[in-house]
Amino acid sequence: MSVPLSLGVPRPRGPRSVFDGLLSPFGARREGGLFGSPVVSASRLLGDPAGNEPLDLGRVVVDLDLDPARLRGPGQVSYEAVRFDVTCDDDALADALGLRVPAPLVVFARGDDAPAEYAERIAAACRVPGLLHDRPVQDGPIHDGSVRDGPVHDGPVHDGSVHDGEIGRIADFLSVVAHTEGGFVARVGDGPRALSLVAGTVAALRGDDVRAALAAPDVRVLTALGPDAAAAVREVLLAIEITDPSGLDVTDPSGLHLTDLPGADTVIS
DSSP, X not given: OOOOOOOSOOOOOOOSSTTTTOEEXXXXXXXSTTBOOOEEEGGGGGOOTTSOSOSEEEEEEEEOSSOGGGGSSOOSOEEEEEEEEEEEEGGGHHHHHTOOOSSOEEEEEESSSOHHXXXXXXXXXXXXXXXXXXXXXXXXXOOSSSSOSSOOOOOOOTTOOOOHHHHHHHHHHHHHXXXXXXXXXXXXXXXXXXXXXXXXXXXXXXXXXXXXXHHSOOHHHHHTOOHHHHHHHHHHEEEEEEEEGGGSOOOBTTBEEOOSSTTOOOEEO
């Protein structure tokens, strides 16, 4: 008896939960279901003269700290770029949007404009808006020109709280990206801010109170999302690049455990 076979292209499996592979840690690859591809500086991809760099980095997010044209020649390091990041000041935004790279380009803009205004300009240029959420409410100085040297760390608020001024900026940003194609990528300093952004994104898509969700994320709501809802959220929130993921503890490869987060005593399975 013959068995009919489908020769169609298999559809990729969606996330089991909204947190699956969500976090992109800086530098080193981390094991566990929470983590996706790590963020590495472009200069690392040119090779290590001392020979200490692994020859194959695998799938990575490339953080541009040099002209991407320098990556087009032969190099010592093998890698697959999931996406490219560039961070720029307001006066260099046009140059950043014009960069040509062989994978999606995420643009993190710093300046006097609100993040929502940047998001509209970046999305209109068919680039991916980036949200910087690793700084206190008081904006730090804008240092220099177009492409920065290494990740921006303006000093996260270490108590994990999200202050009113920052809540308003993020809520406005989410109101824009929730209704544009292409999604966005966020950069945070710590686990509580990552959780806050997930909650805010869910609220923006559901029409709930985004500011309330950002200020007091409800882990039970997030872990209760089914696969279809999780996939819809992840079409908007593509990834969260995180400086310090130590507040997120992955203890079981079959389940994601969130610890040291406010109210995060639920296992995501």
